[in-house]
Amino acid sequence: MKRIAAALLTATAGLATLAIALPAAASAAPVQCTPQNRAAAHAAAAPRVATYLAAHPDLAAELAHIRTLPQNQRRAERQSYRQAHPDLIAGLRGTRQPVIDYRHACHR
Incomplete structure (x- = not known):
């Protein structure tokens, strides 16, 4: 049970990081x-x-x-x-x- 909770927490943190990084990468396109x-x-x-x-x-x-x-x-x-x-x-x-x-x- 602890492994599942740890895996879910890690996955959630990874998705949050990705969600923050994608808009930054998209806005990095030259204007x-x-x-x-x-x-x-x-x-x-x-x-x-x-x-x-x-x-x-x-x-x-x-x-x-x-x-x-x-x-x-x-x-x-x-x-x-x-x-x-x-x-x-x-x-x-x-x-x-x-x-x-x-x-x-x-x-x-």
């Missing part, structure tokens, strides 16, 4: 830097960003506030907000991941 792929990245991210901002109205209000500031004050305000709310910024960045990946691949 084609075309206008179509850029549009697809933005289209994939847009509804997720909208949903995230709807769930976090304080973040949406801060982003709107930053746009009203003079250009020379925006950077400092963004950095201040990032330092005060790293969890919100990390969540927003996660929703924008397709766009971030495209930019990293195509704008070296």
Whole structure:
């Protein structure tokens, strides 16, 4: 009985590792830097960003506030907000991941 449990545990761990590794391998394919792929990245991210901002109205209000500031004050305000709310910024960045990946691949 212990052998069966150990074998099942090992098999489950192996499958979990495989499930994590396959998407990483699939996403490792080179990104084609075309206008179509850029549009697809933005289209994939847009509804997720909208949903995230709807769930976090304080973040949406801060982003709107930053746009009203003079250009020379925006950077400092963004950095201040990032330092005060790293969890919100990390969540927003996660929703924008397709766009971030495209930019990293195509704008070296």
